[in-house]
Amino acid sequence: MxxxxxxxxxxxxxxxxxxxxxxxxxxxxxxxxxxxxxxxxxxxxxxxxxxxxxxxxxxxxxxxxxxxxxxxxxxxxxxxxxxxxxxxxxxxxxxxxxxxxxxxxxxxxxxxxxxxxxxxxxxxxxxxxxxxxxTEKEKRILKGGLAACYVNIGITYYYTGVYEAAVSNYLKSLKLYEELISTCTNKSNRSKYKYGISTCYTNLGNIYQEQMSTEKALDYHFKSLEIKKEIEDKRGEGICLNNIGNTFLSKFNYKKAEEYYKKALDLAIKTNDTKSQSISYSNLGIVEKRLGNYDGAIEFYTTALKIKLELDDKNGITNVYSNIASLYISKADSIAKTESEKNMYISHALQYAEKALIIAREIKALPYVNEAYKNLMLVNKLRKNFKMAYLYADDYIVTKDSLFSDEKTVALNEMGAKYEAEKKQLKIDRLNNENKIKQVQIDKNKEEAQKQQLVINAIVIGLSVFLVFLLLVILLFMQKKKANKLLNFQKHEIQQKNDDLQQANHEILAQKEEIEVQRDLVVEQKDRIEEQKNLITTGIELAKNIQQSLLPHDEQAQNIFGNHFIIFKPKDIVSGDFYWGTKIDDLLIVTVADCTGHGVPGAFMSMMGISFLNEIVSKKKIFSAGEILDDLRASVISALKQKGFTGEQKDGMDMSLCVINTSNGNMQFAGAYNPCIIMKKSGEMIDLLPDKQPVAIYDRMKPFTNTECTLEKGDRIYLFSDGYVDQFGGPKGKKFRIAGLKELLIQTANLPIEHQKAKIQENLDQWMNGFEKNYDQIDDITVLGLVV
The missing domain is CATH 1.25.40 (Serine Threonine Protein Phosphatase 5, Tetratricopeptide repeat)
Incomplete structure (x- = not known):
């Protein structure tokens, strides 16, 4: 040395x-x-x-x-x-x-x-x-090296998305650092070990944040921040502040997130830490984007990107590219005023998303690959390139499943709990070992006392009987007193250790009782949830009966529609689709509508739509198809109090509506996104196209187009929601699409109407369940066909 x-x-x-x-x-x-x-x-x-x-x-x-x-x-x-x-x-x-x-x-x-x-x-x-x-000294050095290695390996697993392996390595490192600091008195070495513990806390906090265990993540991040302040690690303080901001961001607490990001940025500027500055700028950009301040967000992103490019920080570069792509997607989807402006934003989003994917694949960073797939899915959806959107959606789901799952979250939590249990068990084992050492010392003292007695006996043999007896008594008394004193002292120490063990056992029993109480609470909450579910289900069943009473029943439908069929398959108990019809003199008015969502929200919207249609046609006597939709849209906007804010256009109806004069065959059609298909008796198919606007508030509203055509006896009319054509199935798991429905209608056009209905239903069942994989129904399905 x-x-x-x-x-x-x-x-x-x-x-x-x-x-x-x-x-x-x-x-x-x-x-x-x-x-x-x-x-x-x-x-x-x-x-x-x-x-x-x-x-x-x-x-x-x-x-x-x-x-x-x-x-x-x-x-x-x-x-x-x-x-x-x-x-x-x-x-x-x-x-x-x-x-x-x-x-x-x-x-x-x-x-x-x-x-x-x-x-x-x-x-x-x-x-x-x-x-x-x-040697012990060398082992202490090596233990520090092992702890550092486990942290390094854990970080590589974190950036490649293997979170379970990352947590395992972090916990191994944390255990070694805690063992080192428990026996270390050197101030410099203690600071190093505290730094290592803080690093483990930070990395564990990041993973629990990714798994959305936000409270546990905050606990680790604040522990890490406390240590960083104690050892005066300014750069580490900045990292902790950014991590705390990230966790508040995931809790949607933007005010708190911005507060900690700004603290981190101020500290990074004071310490001239450019990498930490870039992280804070990027994080502040995310907050601005979430708050809808897109100009402020792009300014922060641009500043962050400039620094990351100078540092050649590939993780940071791909992260900022993804953030910018997400921003342009939001702008295209919500604030673009013209088609050209929207296309410009989509082009920018596509450019940055593809850049992010290239770098993320290069560095094998699975979290960033997953984010890039998500952005590319959304961009292609906006471009209406649904094939590419579907492919990227599949990649996004696969990579997301690799990163996040309930099983992984449970495994990570179990790992942490196991670590804490092992920590307590080590403390108990250490106390037991100390007691064993004390017992060995007692046995050794007894053996030494016996040896001393033999020596004394050998010395006094030559003395007179009286002196031998007297000295022997005195010596025996003194040795016994000394041995008793030592034994009493050691007995007291053993008793103290036993008390410590009993205290530890009491703590374990208390924790066990707390766990049982928590378990009973969970069972009670489960029973309450099931009771609430039953009440909700009962309410929904009642809503179903109400909704069914509003729809034309078999006899009523026959009187209104004549020779017809109706396929009505709600996805849930109640439906967001509805069909409606009425006859007034020679006019037959019929519609099929798809309201926002399905289930209870869609059902309420459908009942509101039926009520408005009855009022418009029966009371207001409006018989023009386009004017009916115009008036219905005005009623929906008024009822929902829509003011034109972002997202309101998603609450409304897509529908197709026909007004048929049964005396002369004249038909009017108006549609909101949903078309009408006419199969002429001659075999010709006529496709009546709808307006590209919903029956709701819309940023470019115009009067609905009233299309007229002439029908002949025997012609067939088909109205439908998008549930049938959007259903996934078949050998490749794709949508059935409207082209498939048209082909099916052509093939079955000559069948009696009730046989055609059976073929359409049979085709749907075959599409969903007739191949290797069965597919669940994804939306409410309604198809109405009638013969003129």
């Missing part, structure tokens, strides 16, 4: 003589390297000076320097006969350091596969050294 210190002091002396205090350029460093003779100094120089210098100017060369340091160390490691055991340990530790530094450099540039390779090699070497009979 003394010789090792001499090496270091000699090297530092050479460096001080060869390099100016403020300008240790590369030539000077290589001059020193070529001057020193011993390999120890060369390795330290490569690891701590030359490699560090190259990291800032040429990272590839820095890795070569660390590899060179490892190679020089190998010359001594694999020639053990030529080096002492003590020096062999230090050469192995130098190699471990070189491997870790290279791995950290790869990780900084997001090359996580190479980083893991170096970290695992360093970990294997350290484990081998730890198990090969090192």
């Amino acid at each position: 003394r010789k090792f210190l001499i090496y270091i002091l000699t090297l530092f002396g050479i460096l001080s003589a060869a390099m100016p205090a403020e300008s240790q350029d590369l030539d000077s460093l290589w001059d020193v390297f070529n001057t020193v003779k011993d390999d120890t100094s060369k390795i330290i120089l490569l690891n701590e000076e030359i490699g560090l210098y190259y990291e800032s100017v040429n990272p590839d060369s820095a890795i070569l320097m660390y590899d060179l340091a490892a190679d020089i160390a190998d010359k001594h490691i694999y020639n053990p006969g030529k080096v002492s055991k003590k020096h062999l340990f230090y050469f192995q530790f130098y190699k471990f350091t070189a491997l870790r530094y290279a791995g950290m450099l790869y990780a900084n540039f997001s090359e996580h596969t190479m980083a893991q390779k170096y970290f695992n090699n360093a970990l294997s070497m350290t484990k081998m050294m730890y198990e090969s009979g090192s």
Whole structure:
């Protein structure tokens, strides 16, 4: 050890003589390297000076320097006969350091596969050294190295989306750091171990945040922040503040998120930490975007991107690209005033989303790949390229399932709970071991007392009987008193340890009782939830009966529609679709509508639509198809109090409506997104197209088009919601599409109307359940066909 210190002091002396205090350029460093003779100094120089210098100017060369340091160390490691055991340990530790530094450099540039390779090699070497009979001091050094390696490996798993492996490594590291700090009195080393514990807390907080365990995440982040302040790690404080902001952001507490992001930014500016500045700018951009301030958001994103490009921070670059893509998607979907403006925003979003995907794939960062797929899915949906949108949606779901699942969340929580339980058990085991040591000492004292007695007996044999007896009595009394005093003291210590064990057992029993109380509470809450569910289901069944009473029943439908069929399949108990019809003199008025959503919300909207239609036709006597939809839209806007705010256009109806004069065959049609198909008796198909606007408030509202045509006896009219054509199924799991429905209507046009209905229903069942995979119904389905 003394010789090792001499090496270091000699090297530092050479460096001080060869390099100016403020300008240790590369030539000077290589001059020193070529001057020193011993390999120890060369390795330290490569690891701590030359490699560090190259990291800032040429990272590839820095890795070569660390590899060179490892190679020089190998010359001594694999020639053990030529080096002492003590020096062999230090050469192995130098190699471990070189491997870790290279791995950290790869990780900084997001090359996580190479980083893991170096970290695992360093970990294997350290484990081998730890198990090969090192001294206690060496084992303490190696334990710190193991803890650092586990953190490094955990971080690479985090950035590649393998969260369970990341948590496992973080907990291993945390356990080692806690063991080290529990026996450490050196102030400098305690600060290092606290830094390691803080790093573990930060990384665990990030993973629990990703898993949406926000309270647990906040607990870890605030613990980490407290340690960072204690050890005066300003950069670490900034990281913690950003992480706390991220967690509040995921809780939709934008005010708190912005508060912590600004604190982090102020600290980063004060410490001239450009990387942390870029993170804070990007985070503030997310807050501005969530609040609808798109101009402020793009300003923050642009500032963050400029810094990340200068730093070549690939993780950061792909993150900002994804954020900018998401922003342009929101602008295209909500604030674009013209089609050209919308297309411009879509083009920008596509450009940034594709850039993000390229880099995310390059660095194998699964969370960023998942975010890029999501943005590309949304962009292609806006472009109406539904095929690409579906493909990206599939990729998004697959990668998201790889990152997040209930099973993974449970596994991560179990890992944390297991760690805490092991921690308590170690404390109990340590107390038991201390008691065993005390008992061994008692037995040893008894044995020594017996030996002393034999010595005394041997000494007094030659003395007179009286003196022997007197001295023997005195000595025996004194020894017994001393032994009793010692035994009483040791008995007291054993009793104290037993009390500690009993206290620990009481705590465990108390925790067990608390767990049982929590379990009973969960069971009680489950029963309440089931009761609430039954009440809700009963209410929905009642709503179904009300809704059914508003729809034309079989006899009434026959009187209104004549020769017809109706396919009505709600997705839930009640439906967001409805069909309606009435006859007034020679006019037959019929409609099929698809209200916003399905289930209870859609059912309420459908009942409101039926009520308004009855009022418009029966009371107001409006018989023009276009005017009926205009008046219905006005009623919906008034009833829903729509003012034109973003998102309100999603509450309304898509529908097709026909007004048929049964005396002369004249038909009027008006549609809101939903078309009407006419099959002429001659076999010709006529497709009446709807207006591209809903029966609700809309940013470009215009009067509904009133289309007229002439029908002949025997012609068939088909009205339908989008549930049938949007249903997934078939051999490839795709939508049936309107083209498929048209083909089906052509094939069955000559069948009696009731047989045609059976074929359409049979086709739907076959599409959903007739192939390798069965598909659930995704929306309410309504198809109405009638013969003129």
